[in-house]
Each structure stands twice: as C-alpha cells, then as structure tokens.
Amino acid sequence: MTDTSSVCRRLVGRTAVVTGAGSGIGLATVRRLAAEGAHVVCADVDEERGKAAAEEAAGLFVRTDVTDAAEVDALFKAAHDTYGSVDIAFNNAGISPPDDDSILDTGLEAWKRVQEVNLTSVYLCCKAAIPYMRAQGKGSIINTASFVARMGAATSQISYTASKGGVLAMSRELGVQFARDGIRVNALCPGPVNTPLLQELFAKDPERAARRLIHIPVGRFAEPTEIAAAVAFLASDDSSFVNATDFLVDGGIAGAYVTPV
Numbered sequence: 001m002t003d004t005s006s007v008c009r010r011l012v013g014r015t016a017v018v019t020g021a022g023s024g025i026g027l028a029t030v031r032r033l034a035a036e037g038a039h040v041v042c043a044d045v046d047e048e049r050g051k052a053a054a055e056e057a058a059g060l061f062v063r064t065d066v067t068d069a070a071e072v073d074a075l076f077k078a079a080h081d082t083y084g085s086v087d088i089a090f091n092n093a094g095i096s097p098p099d100d101d102s103i104l105d106t107g108l109e110a111w112k113r114v115q116e117v118n119l120t121s122v123y124l125c126c127k128a129a130i131p132y133m134r135a136q137g138k139g140s141i142i143n144t145a146s147f148v149a150r151m152g153a154a155t156s157q158i159s160y161t162a163s164k165g166g167v168l169a170m171s172r173e174l175g176v177q178f179a180r181d182g183i184r185v186n187a188l189c190p191g192p193v194n195t196p197l198l199q200e201l202f203a204k205d206p207e208r209a210a211r212r213l214i215h216i217p218v219g220r221f222a223e224p225t226e227i228a229a230a231v232a233f234l235a236s237d238d239s240s241f242v243n244a245t246d247f248l249v250d251g252g253i254a255g256a257y258v259t260p261v
C-alpha cells in the first residue's frame, strides 16, 4: 500500500485528466498524481464528490458526463486552457449495475447503458485527448479495462465484460497508431478492488466474496492505492517503453491455475 507522503515526484508540471475522479480508483489516482506533482483535472457526474476530489488535489473540477461528446470535449479544452497542456488522460469512469448479468437475463437497455458509459466514453475521451497530445508530440493515455477483458467468469456481467474487451482492443490499436506521435496508450486491467461498491456487495453475501477470493493467489482484493500506483507509473516517463499493453494489476489471478490454500 502506498503512503503518498513518501512517493517520488515524477509528474511535476504535467496536466492529468481523470474521469470518475470522485470515488474508488479514480479518487485514489487523483491523490497519487497530485502527490507526484501533477495538475489534476477531476471529471465526474457526481458534482459533490468530484469537487471534493479536486479541492483535495488543489486541481480543477469539471462536471462531465463521459457519454456526452460535447461535455468530454469541454473537459479536455478546460484542462488545456487552464494548465497549457494535456499530458495524461486516465479514462476511468465506469459502471457495473446489477441489471447487467447473465446474457439470458440482461435486457437491451442495460446492455446499451453499460456500453455507453464504459466503452463509448473511452472512445470520446481518446478522441478529445489525442489532438492535444499530437500537437505536443507526447502524452500518456491510460484506459481502465479489467482482468475480465482477459478471463471469462461464470458469474457473468455480460455487457461489462464485453465493454472492457472493447476498451482493451481500442487501447492497443490507438497505442500502435499513435506511437510515432509520442503518444502511449495502455489498457489498465485491475483485478477486484476493495472499493465501497465491492465491500457492500460482499458484506451482504460472504459466500460470493469467498468464491472470488479463492482464485486470487495473494488471497485478498487490491486496494485502490495499489491501482493508483500503477497508473502513476504508466503516466510517467518511467514507463516510456510500455505501450499498447493489457497492463494487469491483479495479484496473479490471470496467471493462476491452482492457488495456495
């Protein structure tokens, strides 16, 4: 776990846009990027939480629905107008609603809503960020996918999984296409993370938690700070040769056959 008081300062003067900044992985990343010296632009539909995150990071809050093209364009413009560059885009906002379940039970409305928030949003954010980065000749884009983009689950959330597969393939393609413009694009693939959503779900249903924990070699869920540390690495020049990857931060889940007892 990372104590941000002792982190290095790899991002001094860089401008980072973080979507889904008000909670969970986004919030931990806002704190980490600010601790490393970045100007952080916090985007969220939740005005109260997004503002609180920006205040904590002494950054800028832009209320943004990431499914709205005009709002996403305005977000990246605000970042550029305020700080003079767009160096890092952490396209992270996402949802995992209960009506997205087995393909047999998931309706078209739920399917489309999840695709819009999890996948179309990443398309819109990359489309808005890349022109600024091309003009600068550098930039790092980190799109939040998931380990479920790589592995199948019998406990299905079909649209979520398909959306994250899309994020992974899109990130790879953009990383290849824009590599010679100095832009790196990576998909971040976290394993299950100890966020309020997950805690609430598993507190109500310990069997459900146990069914998942058995597959994790390290025997616990990730903390948001551990995911934020990976984002900071991908955002920084320390990862200058890391591009177009499915960057797993999963405690070994994707590598496991039999786990320790």
Ligand SMILES: NC(=O)c1ccc[n+]([C@@H]2O[C@H](COP(=O)([O-])OP(=O)(O)OC[C@H]3O[C@@H](n4cnc5c(N)ncnc54)[C@H](O)[C@@H]3O)[C@@H](O)[C@H]2O)c1
Residues within 6 Å of the ligand: 019, 020, 021, 022, 023, 024, 025, 026, 043, 044, 045, 046, 049, 064, 065, 066, 067, 092, 093, 094, 095, 096, 117, 144, 145, 146, 147, 189, 190, 191, 192, 193, 194, 195, 196, 197, 198
């Ligand atoms: N928590 C996990 O176990 C886990 C694992 C792998 C991947 N992920 C992914 O990580 C990302 C963040 O997840 P989290 O657990 O921190 O979730 P979270 O629910 O704690 O935070 C998500 C944030 O996104 C915001 N948001 C939702 N819809 C939005 C929209 N249309 N426009 C702007 N903001 C919006 C919410 O208001 C919230 O602040 C998601 O993409 C999620 O799929 C999470």
